[in-house]
Amino acid sequence: MSQQDLGVHITKSHVSAVENGKTSLTTDSLDELCKSLQLHPVAFLALVYAAQEQQSAADVIATAHADLAKMALLHTPVKPAPVKKPHPRVADAEKVTRAVQDLKNAGHTRAEVARMLGVSEPTVRRHWNRPLA
Known part of the structure; x- marks a missing residue:
């Protein structure tokens, strides 16, 4: 050939x-x-x-x-590549974004959201208009 x-x-x-x-x-x-x-x-x-x-x-x-x-793998179906999980910091940031967005949609101000979540106002500002994933 x-x-x-x-x-x-x-x-x-x-x-x-x-x-x-x-x-x-x-x-x-x-x-x-x-x-x-x-x-x-x-x-x-x-x-x-x-x-x-x-x-x-x-x-x-x-x-x-x-x-x-x-290895007991001869008759075991092989799973595809593992599902990638987001980095813990990314996952935490998504949780904060969701919480900020939920409180914003409930009519709370940025200052109120910061107090309710126990985060700084700059953090709330950063997540205020961030789109949800």
Whole structure:
């Protein structure tokens, strides 16, 4: 198979750089390469590691199978990336903004809101017109 046959999303220069060890594949470029080869990325990696370790692909897959079984991950669905939580300061600021906006909508003045929330008037001013997330 020629480099030109490897798909439209992977350039010949990128394939050359990978072949020469000057760069590595991202998961996206690995996926594109494997689609071009009509091969699952895990099968491709099994072949790569088999060649590197002078084993068969079956041996590499058996090792991976055993590793996942030991970790109780073989038959467990893998969750997507964890949901990113806002930094605690950002979360606290959002709470203050919401409280200020609620009291503002209830008809309180900035000074009253500051006293009620126990924050300074400049803090209330900062959150007074801030849009809610």
